[in-house]
Amino acid sequence: MRRLIHRVSSAERTRHNTFTAIPLDRCGEHRADANWMAKQCSASGARWLAFDGEGHAPVTDGHLCWLDAARVATDAPANFLGQRDGVPVLALRGPIDRGVFPAAQWLDLRTAADELERFEAGLFAYARSLANWQDATRHCAYCGAPLALVDGGHRALCKGCGRLHFPRTDAAIIVIVEHEDACLLGRQAAWRPRQYSTLAGFVEPGESLADAVRREVREETGVEALDCDFHSSQPWPFPASLMLGFTATAAARDIRLADGELEDARWFTARDIADGLRDGTLRVSSPLSISYRLIEHWLRTRAGVELAALPRAD
Numbered sequence: 001m002r003r004l005i006h007r008v009s010s011a012e013r014t015r016h017n018t019f020t021a022i023p024l025d026r027c028g029e030h031r032a033d034a035n036w037m038a039k040q041c042s043a044s045g046a047r048w049l050a051f052d053g054e055g056h057a058p059v060t061d062g063h064l065c066w067l068d069a070a071r072v073a074t075d076a077p078a079n080f081l082g083q084r085d086g087v088p089v090l091a092l093r094g095p096i097d098r099g100v101f102p103a104a105q106w107l108d109l110r111t112a113a114d115e116l117e118r119f120e121a122g123l124f125a126y127a128r129s130l131a132n133w134q135d136a137t138r139h140c141a142y143c144g145a146p147l148a149l150v151d152g153g154h155r156a157l158c159k160g161c162g163r164l165h166f167p168r169t170d171a172a173i174i175v176i177v178e179h180e181d182a183c184l185l186g187r188q189a190a191w192r193p194r195q196y197s198t199l200a201g202f203v204e205p206g207e208s209l210a211d212a213v214r215r216e217v218r219e220e221t222g223v224e225a226l227d228c229d230f231h232s233s234q235p236w237p238f239p240a241s242l243m244l245g246f247t248a249t250a251a252a253r254d255i256r257l258a259d260g261e262l263e264d265a266r267w268f269t270a271r272d273i274a275d276g277l278r279d280g281t282l283r284v285s286s287p288l289s290i291s292y293r294l295i296e297h298w299l300r301t302r303a304g305v306e307l308a309a310l311p312r313a314d
């Protein structure tokens with residue numbers, strides 16, 4: 001009799017990453033329809049997510065505070081995020097009177113993500129991501145003329161040459177490299193003392209993801225990655241990254257800090273990580289990050305150790 005083996009897909013792993021799997025219909029096929037968009041903005045049940053000029057959103061009791069349509073000016077620019085169960089969800093840009101939510105705490109995305117339930121954390125990240133692109137895209141890169149946001153805030157049209165500009169996402173790989181019973185973690189000088197993380201870097205023009213993994217690992221540590229497999233992905237709007245997580249196998253353990261990005265890199269066994277977290281000589285990234293998920297995956301599959309059961313040194 002054949003045994004059924006449950007294989008975990010990258011999609012399933014991605015669903016566990018913060019800011020992912022937002023149950024929202026983005027309605028991309030309707031965004032260019034101005035009449036349809038106007039109806040979304042004026043719908044009496046529409047919900048607006050407000051954030052201030054610094055990107056802080058109002059949070060009360062672990063939930064985002066929403067503005068209903070009656071409190072939003074009729075000429076507010078549409079930043080259409082999508083529909084949830086047929087209800088339009090939009091982001092409000094521009095100055096907002098904090099007195100509208102007297103009991104709210106105004107939190108940045110990282111802080112709020114620790115407190116919000118998954119959908120709202122993902123939605124806040126999505127709204128910030130779109131806003132970050134809008135803020136950084138004021139003039140045409142071809143002719144220098146001002147841009148006008150169109151299509152619910154998802155496109156920018158040049159008033160000079162008529163070119164259309166699309167939201168930008170910067171692909172970055174992040175990888176846990178293993179050799180036999182140990183994994184490779186590194187630290188940058190600017191990080192908190194004793195904090196180590198998986199290796200990461202931006203994908204360069206003309207480069208495949210696998211080539212980026214090999215290059216980053218070699219540049220940062222001098223280690224040769226023989227092979228790699230995709231693990232999961234995570235939008236990371238600080239300000240515009242898409243993190244692409246990998247597992248990889250190294251040819252050998254010799255470390256040479258080549259490009260100066262890391263001040264230290266070491267091989268850690270599962271025991272080293274568990275002992276380090278318990279006695280406070282090691283910190284890892286927050287569970288919000290895909291780095292945490294990669295270390296969690298490695299500890300679980302290689303040593304049967306649950307990272308969430310180990311102490312967290314914050």
Ligand SMILES: [Zn+2]
Nearest residue numbers: 140143158161
């Ligand atoms: Zn132009």
